[in-house]
Amino acid sequence: MKKINAIITGVGGYLPDYILDNEELSRMVDTTDEWIMTRIGIKTRHILKGEGKGTSVMATEAVKDLLEKTNIDPLSVDLVICSTVTPDMSFPSTANLIAYNAGLTNAFAFDMSAACSGFLFGMQTAAAYIQSGRCKRVILVGADKMSSIVDYEDRKTCPIFGDGAGAVLFEADPTGEYGLIDSMLHSDGSGAKHLYMKAGGSAYPASIETVENKWHHIHQEGQTVFKAAVSNMADTAVALMERNNLTSDDVRFLVPHQANMRIIDATAARMGLSREKCMINIDRYGNTTAATLPLCLWDYEQRLKKGDNLVFAAFGGGFTWGAIYFKWAYDGDTMKR
Numbered sequence: 001m002k003k004i005n006a007i008i009t010g011v012g013g014y015l016p017d018y019i020l021d022n023e024e025l026s027r028m029v030d031t032t033d034e035w036i037m038t039r040i041g042i043k044t045r046h047i048l049k050g051e052g053k054g055t056s057v058m059a060t061e062a063v064k065d066l067l068e069k070t071n072i073d074p075l076s077v078d079l080v081i082c083s084t085v086t087p088d089m090s091f092p093s094t095a096n097l098i099a100y101n102a103g104l105t106n107a108f109a110f111d112m113s114a115a116c117s118g119f120l121f122g123m124q125t126a127a128a129y130i131q132s133g134r135c136k137r138v139i140l141v142g143a144d145k146m147s148s149i150v151d152y153e154d155r156k157t158c159p160i161f162g163d164g165a166g167a168v169l170f171e172a173d174p175t176g177e178y179g180l181i182d183s184m185l186h187s188d189g190s191g192a193k194h195l196y197m198k199a200g201g202s203a204y205p206a207s208i209e210t211v212e213n214k215w216h217h218i219h220q221e222g223q224t225v226f227k228a229a230v231s232n233m234a235d236t237a238v239a240l241m242e243r244n245n246l247t248s249d250d251v252r253f254l255v256p257h258q259a260n261m262r263i264i265d266a267t268a269a270r271m272g273l274s275r276e277k278c279m280i281n282i283d284r285y286g287n288t289t290a291a292t293l294p295l296c297l298w299d300y301e302q303r304l305k306k307g308d309n310l311v312f313a314a315f316g317g318g319f320t321w322g323a324i325y326f327k328w329a330y331d332g333d334t335m336k337r
Helices: 022-026 033-039 055-070 094-101 115-131 189-194 208-212 222-243 261-271 289-303
Strands: 005-014 018-021 044-047 079-083 108-112 138-145 163-173 179-187 253-256 309-316 320-327
Touching: 005 055, 005 115, 005 179, 005 289, 018 022, 022 033, 044 163, 055 079, 055 094, 055 138, 055 163, 079 094, 079 115, 094 108, 094 138, 108 115, 115 138, 115 163, 115 179, 115 289, 115 309, 115 320, 138 289, 163 289, 179 222, 189 222, 222 261, 222 309, 222 320, 253 261, 253 289, 261 309, 289 309
Parallel strands: 079 108, 079 138, 253 309
Antiparallel strands: 005 163, 018 044, 138 163, 179 320, 309 320
16 A cells, blocks of 8 residues: 655745835844844845734735635635744634635634744644545645734844745645655754743733733844754754755755744755755745745745655744655646746
């Protein structure tokens, strides 16, 4: 009996219209284009504007883009998973809202929270539902409205993040040759104190004190997180390659979390890959957290060929990190844009 593999059969994406560039940001906080580009590598980031507009707005548009490109019946989708740390509300789940708004009314839906590794963890989860035979079609969304939790008076964090959403469709591979081949996923709660949002949960519910102390914004110890991200992303990606007997020549693309250009370069160097083999859009989108990996696929889909070996790698708050070896299943240039 052939092993059932889970393949991606389509990619959708969405970015808000408003673009916040470094020049405008430098008028909001004490920073410069040179400082941001040298340390992070970001030129612009998209920001979702409008009262009452949350992550589900972007995610729904990404799913609609996916449905249009793949031309599938929305009622044939069995499951919707949304990886996010900026849900519209504590409940109901953002995935539930996406499924309703996109017409996926036969699907059950739930959210996943693993910070910047959320989409990576979601890939393994979506694949498991396909591999088990429980679902035939699963839509995985990575989406975050990071502007809703960024302190635009904090020059260390506000240049980093942007808003966006990406979505992929998982189905079974009839040949058993393509799709998610292997994964290495990790978490370590001791890293929680270095990258977190203190308030908004059950430990520190919203109050006058939490708002005045800016506990509803991202707190990050930059150097500690940078060192942990470089070592863990690179170590895991290399270990995954070794376990699957992959050389740098075998890898078509590294699909890295878009946190920092220096982290991407360091991970690629450890894997023996040139920058040309890295999917990169951080300069235009910034760090969109759970949306970075699917937005990379959205940008690079036209360049992907059936049989391409991809290595996904991510690192996020918690700490969470990991890598996935994925064999692409279709020629991207056959898909409409």
